[in-house]
Amino acid sequence: MTPAPAPGPHPHVVSPETTIGERDLTRWSTRAGQRLLAAVAAVVDRLGPLERWGRSNLALVVTLLVGGAVVLGVDLLAAQVYDAVTENEDLAAFDRPVLDAAVALRTPARDAAVTVFTDLGGTTGMSVLVLVLTALLVVLRRSWTPVVVMAVAAAGSLAMTVLGKDLVGRARPPVALAVPPLESTPSFPSGHTLNATVLVGAAAYLLLVASTRAWQRTLVLVVAATFIVAMGLSRVYLGHHWLTDVVAGWLLGLGWLATVVTGDRVRLTLRHGRSVAPTRRARHGP
Numbered sequence: 334m335t336p337a338p339a340p341g342p343h344p345h346v347v348s349p350e351t352t353i354g355e356r357d358l359t360r361w362s363t364r365a366g367q368r369l370l371a372a373v374a375a376v377v378d379r380l381g382p383l384e385r386w387g388r389s390n391l392a393l394v395v396t397l398l399v400g401g402a403v404v405l406g407v408d409l410l411a412a413q414v415y416d417a418v419t420e421n422e423d424l425a426a427f428d429r430p431v432l433d434a435a436v437a438l439r440t441p442a443r444d445a446a447v448t449v450f451t452d453l454g455g456t457t458g459m460s461v462l463v464l465v466l467t468a469l470l471v472v473l474r475r476s477w478t479p480v481v482v483m484a485v486a487a488a489g490s491l492a493m494t495v496l497g498k499d500l501v502g503r504a505r506p507p508v509a510l511a512v513p514p515l516e517s518t519p520s521f522p523s524g525h526t527l528n529a530t531v532l533v534g535a536a537a538y539l540l541l542v543a544s545t546r547a548w549q550r551t552l553v554l555v556v557a558a559t560f561i562v563a564m565g566l567s568r569v570y571l572g573h574h575w576l577t578d579v580v581a582g583w584l585l586g587l588g589w590l591a592t593v594v595t596g597d598r599v600r601l602t603l604r605h606g607r608s609v610a611p612t613r614r615a616r617h618g619p
Contacts, residue, residue: 389604400592428575454525511572522581530586
């Protein structure tokens with residue numbers, strides 16, 4: 334009787350929820366990524382034994398807390414840098430010509446159209462947009478993961494917006510150069526821009542995972558990037574924000590979006606039992 338062959342290593346089974354095209358989100362090809370994964374796993378293991386599902390979700394929380402602290406630290410640093418720079422009026426010299434150029438482009442029809450678009454980034458418009466996108470994603474992925482991802486993305490985005498505005502307290506552009514309806518909250522950073530970057534970016538990430546065709550993924554990226562850029566520029570066009578407010582919104586939003594995506598990848602990696610040990614062949618870089 335021929336003896337049964339010795340069992341080999343378990344094959345790497347790829348789940349539809351862990352891929353974007355041919356990219357496996359649970360494969361960490363860089364040394365920095367592998368070290369991050371190993372560090373998060375070590376922290377989670379120190380907190381006590383857990384089932385795989387509980388361990389992966391705790392890893393998500395740890396990643397978000399650490400990444401959120403870093404992004405909020407950048408928010409604080411941005412506020413200090415802004416205060417230092419404005420003492421020399423350098424930002425004013427840069428922002429005012431851009432606003433003047435935007436004013437020169439205005440017409441009643443353009444003002445009305447841009448106002449309708451920018452309202453999508455407001456509290457009501459963005460809330461409705463996020464709810465619709467989240468419901469669509471839940472149906473497409475047949476999972477509650479989109480609810481979790483969008484919820485943590487929104488919470489962090491709101492925290493950064495409120496903190497940045499309270500710390501800096503920057504005045505908005507002159508009322509005479511703004512298109513009504515006017516806004517009274519501080520100007521830095523642009524909340525519309527930051528929220529659009531984070532929430533539309535998070536929705537795009539989830540749609541990329543759910544997409545099965547390359548053209549679908551290309552369309553998602555083009556639409557999301559166009560929406561995010563246009564939202565920021567609309568704020569300058571209408572005179573509701575200085576350009577530097579918008580740039581800060583983009584940068585802070587991208588930082589938190591990267592944290593959310595990384596946290597979800599860590600969660601998926603540990604949930605599916607992937608290895609967390611760094612390999613010698615990993616490329617250097619983030």
